[in-house]
Amino acid sequence: MNRNTPEEDIAGEIDRAKASKTGRDFLLKLLDKSQEIYAGRASYQVDRIRGYAIASFEVVGLSELALPHVLEELDNGHSPYLIAASAKALRGWRSKDIFPSNFLIKALTNIGHKDDCTSFESYWPNAKPSGVTTATREILLTLQWMGGRAKDSLVFLKRFRNGEIYSISSENRQLVQETIDKIYHSNSFTGSCCQVVSSKQLPKYLTIKSLMEIKLQDQEGDILRFKDFFAGHLTVVVFFYTRCDNPNRCSLTISKLAQIQTSLSNKGLSRVRLAAITYDPSYDINTRLKEYTLNRGLIHNDNCKVLRTLEHRQNQIADFFNLQVNYRDTVVNHHSIELFIINSNGYVIQSFTQFEINSEDVVNAIEKCHLNFSNRSNYISHFANGAISYLMLLFPKCPLCWATYMSALGLSGVSWLNYDPNLIWVLSAFAAINMALIFFRLRSQKSYALFFILLASYLLLIGSIVFGLPVMWRYIASGLIAIFTFWYILAVQTVWLEEQWDKLKLRLLNYRT
């Protein structure tokens, strides 16, 4: 199936997949917005195809892989057809774990007075369809289906029934009351909520070199290359376009980027670069980009730019980021929310896609990235911390240390060296420097337990020398220093290790699907 496949053929295939109840894989493929099948179609056609496919999951069963696509429409979609279809699809969920009901509540808020009559009995829209329903009705039916698992939505539903959210018809009021009654009288849910993660696949790792030479134009009209802005810097990049008619997507994304900018500045991370790239470079000329983003609170400077690609290189950018966007002619016909964090080498290390961006989560992720060993100077200072601790273990602290070294190096080589008790002050100075470095490093994580343990160990070591305690105490203190220094290095490195493990898991999942 491709862009030229008539809608009736696609609808036929969807009906067959639904009837066979084993057509889940085919339906799953239709959820990907970047599919060839959606290229060259009007937005209403894309919505119709996706909505009809999504609604079918009620019958064939909704899988974990399809769940994020369905929840995405509830979270930030504005088409009543797609929202109704998504609410229906949720009733095909078979797992014991349940998705949170807040997606349905959010959809109810989003739909407002933009709801519409629709039907899923046939593919084609009809002036007098059978099986008429609405997005509001489908959402409420799904909440009823959830029963006790939707108890946290009761407060909202009562307000909704009373017309405190927006005015509702008497029929909907009755349906809301039925929903409240059903949820109220259902048993409370004691299971767990499933973790809802974006279905975004890791972008393909294309040659950075080819991407870095792509020319871009910024909001001031200046021409630059991709690498001029992205290489060597931790960067947050979002995608949007000014002609987007869904206020919950592009417009909100830019507003969120402005919030992120403010938060980063307050945390002293204003050097992190921010970029907003348009999906629609032929229409979104620099003046439009500037005005659109300024109106949403974004401050343009050397570290924050709004960009468009030149020389028709948009496809390369789309491939690199595996963007969920499609076009009819030059106009975007469908897209997702997409935010990426790129490291200084130009690789995507984290993405926030499909769901409304939580600026706090993004800022936390950036702070975590900032601590990562991807920055060489951090790596060196971490290594230095550990190295100093181990060197101090080897520092001669007593005549026995000297005897050991003499044996190792040969008596003739170091026979002239005498043990000097004043070396304890040199030891203390190194200890103080090491503890200061560790303190400043752990302060950014607000975790001081390791610091205090190491401090106590050093004090024990120095004290045992100064006060002439039995040698055993020096061994104990040295051992503690060794163990907790190793623990410290591991703790800081764990963040990086966790990320590598996550990436590996995702790669394995990709191969499986």
Added chain:
Amino acid sequence: MDSYKDSVKRSIKENRDNTQKAIKDFFDRKKTEEVRLNAFKVCGTFNRENEIQTALEIANDKGEKISIRAAAMMGLVNYAKNSESFVEDLIQKLGNAETPEMLKSAILSVLQASTFGSAPLSSRMPSYNQALRSVLETSNSEETRLRAAEYLALKKDEYVQRKLMDGLSNPEKGMVPPEVAIQLLSYDLHSEVYLVLRKIAANPPNLRTKKEALRNLTHDTNPESIGLLLKTFNDKAENEEVRHLCAVGLQSLDPKLLQESVKNALLDKSENVELQVALLNTLNYSANTTLTDEDLGFQRKLQNFANASKSEKLKKTYQQYADTKLKNFK
């Protein structure tokens, strides 16, 4: 001051009395249709409870003349803002194929007027949209169909977009004239009508449709559309209004591409004078203020051409252009 106040008070009382009389006349079934309809023009809307009840009885009375029923309906606009049952009734009547056309038109006016500020209508938007779609299918009145299509098109309704696109591709299926269909589709950028518009512009049923198609193509950044606009502009056999329309569109799409063609047209003695005047005005608003040698040469030629022209209008327009444009050159 007192006499002014008194005269205002008298005027208000007079108007109130006239309105009451008009309402009484309108409700009087013994009077002729013409008298009642003329009285209605002075009535305004019905706000008192007894007036509302009477107007409702008249609107629902199948024995009453359609024009009187429609007028009574129009007088209930304020009532529609607050009454859930009345709005529900109106929507049902609108979607009913048997409702007389004049009454349907009145209902449409009442409901559209209630779009802003009517909580009952806002909460019933799905059924209202459905009723509008039904009007497209069942109404015999082109005007009513057109109004329903416009209201749906403004909401970017998929059903009406598909119907309009069908009508453009197959004229025999068209429910509204093609130039109107193009206008309605242009309300939604994502309706993706540009492909069809290019075909229509190349082979239009009439001049109005061609103009409308080209006017909407001026928002399309596709190179094919830009090429079509340029080709149309350069075609001397083309209608001058169409050519000017293309020039205006290209001015925002690709000013550099347009500049050369416009300069050639301005210096062409065989070119249509009206078009040249229109183009000079267009150039007047061009953002290009950099004076280059090439432009200097053009300005001299243009000055000579305008001075030698027999058209006073062209000379005058050139003078305005020179006063505005040339003094802004750096």
